[in-house]
Amino acid sequence: xxxxxxxxxxxxxxxxxxxxxxxxxxxxxxxxxxxxxxxxxxxxxxxxxxxxxxxxxxxxxxxxxxxxxxxxxxxxxxxxxxxxxxxxxxxxxxxxxxxxxxxxxxxxxxxxxxxxxxxxxxxxxxxxxxxxxxxxxxxxxxxxxxxxxxxxxxxxxxxxxxxxxxxxxxxxxxxxxxxxxxxxxxxxxxxxxxx
Amino acid sequence: xxxxxxxxxxxxxxxxxxxxxxxxxxxxxxxxxxxxxxxxxxxxxxxxxxxxxxxxxxxxxxxxxxxxxxxxxxxxxxxxxxxxxxxxxxxxxxxxxxxxxxxxxxxxxxxxxxxxxxxxxxxxxxxxxxxxxxxxxxxxxxxxxxxxxxxxxxxxxxxxxxxxxxxxxxxxxxx
Numbered sequence: 001x002x003x004x005x006x007x008x009x010x011x012x013x014x015x016x017x018x019x020x021x022x023x024x025x026x027x028x029x030x031x032x033x034x035x036x037x038x039x040x041x042x043x044x045x046x047x048x049x050x051x052x053x054x055x056x057x058x059x060x061x062x063x064x065x066x067x068x069x070x071x072x073x074x075x076x077x078x079x080x081x082x083x084x085x086x087x088x089x090x091x092x093x094x095x096x097x098x099x100x101x102x103x104x105x106x107x108x109x110x111x112x113x114x115x116x117x118x119x120x121x122x123x124x125x126x127x128x129x130x131x132x133x134x135x136x137x138x139x140x141x142x143x144x145x146x147x148x149x150x151x152x153x154x155x156x157x158x159x160x161x162x163x164x165x166x167x168x169x170x171x172x173x174x175x176x177x178x179x180x181x182x183x184x185x186x187x188x189x190x191x192x193x194x195x
Numbered sequence: 196x197x198x199x200x201x202x203x204x205x206x207x208x209x210x211x212x213x214x215x216x217x218x219x220x221x222x223x224x225x226x227x228x229x230x231x232x233x234x235x236x237x238x239x240x241x242x243x244x245x246x247x248x249x250x251x252x253x254x255x256x257x258x259x260x261x262x263x264x265x266x267x268x269x270x271x272x273x274x275x276x277x278x279x280x281x282x283x284x285x286x287x288x289x290x291x292x293x294x295x296x297x298x299x300x301x302x303x304x305x306x307x308x309x310x311x312x313x314x315x316x317x318x319x320x321x322x323x324x325x326x327x328x329x330x331x332x333x334x335x336x337x338x339x340x341x342x343x344x345x346x347x348x349x350x351x352x353x354x355x356x357x358x359x360x361x362x363x364x365x366x367x368x369x370x
Contacts, residue, residue: 178327
């Protein structure tokens, strides 16, 4: 029997140098991603790359304000990711609403709904600030302090309560079924229903 | 500034539509005011006179007058002229009705849904008004709208359970 705890420093080092990002951009920070990824700032030298499938991703970048509509998708995507998973929130909007503090369609505190490991201040943070946050994230991963995924498991009742308060009970199924009546009407319109 | 082209177009249109009022605002902008029941006739006329494209339907909420002003913004590729077609309807939810122009300009479907959702104007003849648009179902049930008498800040505080520490003084925001 191998005691895997012995290898934890090595595993953490490997995790820190190979963070794959979910390709999921919200709000205005999405436009800061192209300079980060391309030749000027070149994130790939840290072993990071955007990945279309959340099943293979480690890092979730919340790039800007989050609307309730997006938050539903964010929660589902976050739960699809395998452990360990890390969340990095950009800008002031996920922290406290930012300039959308009085808007009906931007959530005010992201850490009430999913755990956030590193938050970068600024509106909008420049790519340098994002890289600073990523450096911080690497430190936290190496020292084992980036434990948002553990906190999500341990305090799931708290997060679930806040999500249900905002969206109402059974929001996953309701969102999935929302468009069905209209799609059925569409099928009738184009004549698919008669066949 | 030479406004001859605009003048000629306004005069031709007013000749064919005596119920309308119109004027030239500036270069490449003309403006009409129409009674709400004649809006379809006037838009048919505009389409015959080379105003091919509908760019937008905007709504303005005039709280003191008790009216909602709808602005149909039309663009003519032929003349390169932007026409505002303004009409005023009552503000009460059950009286705010106007005929749909979806069959004249197909693009109007989207804009009518937009105005219906945020200003509660009913467009008679558009059967897609109740289709989900931007608002979530719970917002829609709570009656969120951009009308000026809707208490948006109160709704936001209730929805997100914010601490009540905002001064509602427009000159001096304290967060």
